[in-house]
Amino acid sequence: MAEIQAPIIPVVADWLRQCPAAISLGQGVAFYGPPEEALARAGRFGQNADEHKYGPVQGQPQLLALIRAKLAAENGMDLTGRQVVVTAGANMAFLNALFAITDPADEVILPSPYYFNQEMAVRMVGCEPVLAPTDDDYQLRLDAIRAAITPRTRAVVTISPNNPTGAVYGESALAEVNALCRERGIYHICDEAYENFLYGQARHFSPGSLPDSAGHTISLYSLSKAYGFASWRIGYMVVPDHLYSAVLKAQDTNLICASRIAQEAAIGALQTGSAYCREHLATLAGVRRAVLDELQALRGCCAIPATDGAFYFLLKLNAPLEAMVVAERLVREYGVAVIPGNAFGWEEGCYLRLSYGALQPDTAVEGVRRLVNGLLRLSGEHSP
Template identity: 55%
Template sequence: MEAVQSPVIPIVGELIRRHPGTISLGQGVVYYPPPPEAIARLPEFLADPDNHKYKAVQGIAPLLSTIAAKLHTDNRITLNQHNCIVVTAGANMAFMNAILAITSPGDEIIIQTPYYFNHEMAITMASCHPVLVATDQNYQLRPQAIANAITEKTKAVVTISPNNPTGAVYSKAALQAVNELCRERGIYHISDEAYEYFTYNGVKHVSPAAFPQSHSHTISLYSLSKTYGFASWRIGYMVIPQHLLAAVKKIQDTILICPPVVSQYVALAALQMGMSYTQPHIQAIATVRQLILEALQRLDGLCAIAPADGAFYFWLKVNTSVNPVELVERLIRDHRVAVLPGTTFGMEEGCYLRIAYGALQKETVAEGIERLVQGLQTILS
């Protein structure tokens, strides 16, 4: 555990607490709560005393059925004898399940840089080795570089689209190339799709498990935390090859026994609503996104802003020799605005910052981004 990096969000959170009035553009959460209609299902849960007992490791049957319908309609993923669903305590647990199910100590997992820090942490916790492959100048996949990084110890390639931390959305062609590469080499493609609905400018999300001949080697991870404002309810799910089910159930039974049943009831109601509740909120986030993008233009020459058509992040390359952690500390201490340093996402060379804009309403974001722009202008001048 000493080899595992400390998660940066609690560290930045402590800095924020020490400097009251700081506006956080750090943590990746949404501003809205779960649908009221979903919360209204709580009495139904409480009315049945049996709900206070353990339930199926894989998830309650009505939720599994509703997820299957959602996957068919929204992701074009068909459930058959070759694959199955497992409900998890969030997508992070789904990722840990996947890594433990497919690896032995010393195996390698390919992740793209900048990476999602909890993925890198999970791989290290499993006594495996994260193999870092850099994305291109626009933070898109480089399939040939991924192919070159595969060794006899490689067990999987991880992709995140829409991406955390960059906001990039990978093209269908690139995802198909990676998925086909994994099939040819006999390894898994782990596809993290937690931000599947957060896309802009007409860009569409693609699920690799919808590709032909992908069932036996594709592991897809999903979360309700973002889409339905479910962050603390800890509900996600994974679509896995059927041959991994026995291993995943062993892992989940040991760590969790079953996903929180009360959360599954609320999740069921949320998914049955579909996107009618979430879509207006995503449109509001898109408005905030445009406001931030316009404000960041004032940093032209000081920062390079990566193209970002998904999630709710902007990724800045800052033209400075200042250490990114020191820069984050100065922004909080002197300008009362918080962002995350690129070092926690695996970017050790240069100075990078991640801006998260999903958690705040338009007025607060406007003040926060103004503090950030002025702070960077002051520090970098």
């Protein structure tokens, strides 16, 4: 555990506590709260004595039924040969998957930049993360993934829409990865936590909808982002039948069952439906456009791939600076917080992730203006 990176979010949060006037473009959550039906169901919870007892490890039957209907209607997934498990968020689903499929010293391929909690989880179970670089627009490189596979490889992970880059992977790229995993006898772990956050012509694709995908595809989902209740910790996973017993063992040991009051809220959220997220997406799309407009001032000193999903941009500063140092100086000297790219596995170069999802439009724009001002000044310190 001592060798595993410390989570970066609490570090940045500590800087923010010391600089209370700073604006955070750090943690990735949506600016809105849960739908009324979710809150109403949670408010009614507890009147029945049975509700205070453990529930089924895999989740409450009513919630499971709603999830299955959603997967069929929105993800095009045939659940024949698969099982659904309700988890305490997609992070727990990922850890459940690792417990189910890996032995110590196995390898898991993470396209880089990676989501830091996944890299941490791989190391915690005694496995080795193997990085497969993406291209300049943060899109998957099948050649890099193929080259990374060894006899110890157990899975390839894809996150689309992506954290930390916001990249959306196309159907053909995800289908190629899924086919490669099937050919090599390894698993394809598909993290789809941001499936509802898409802009312009971008479209979400679930690899679990592919023919012949049931036996080797593990799909992870979150209700936290789309329905605005990150702190409730509720998500779910879809696994092949043959992994179901192992996943339930992992879940029962770590959690027993997802919080029943959170499951009640999730029932209300799914009954409201994903249109709830789409109602707020226009606001996020407007913030995204405004953020991109403000970032144009950095074109001379920064690479800014304009990705089409989630609520992130990953910037590369064209200056010989350390990302961690830059991130701390931005908070203390310029009043804005971002996440340094080394947390996502990019040690070479100065990468910074900004999130525009959590703030009201005016605050987000002010935060980006502070960021632009800070980066221009910090870059100027190292100009010839």
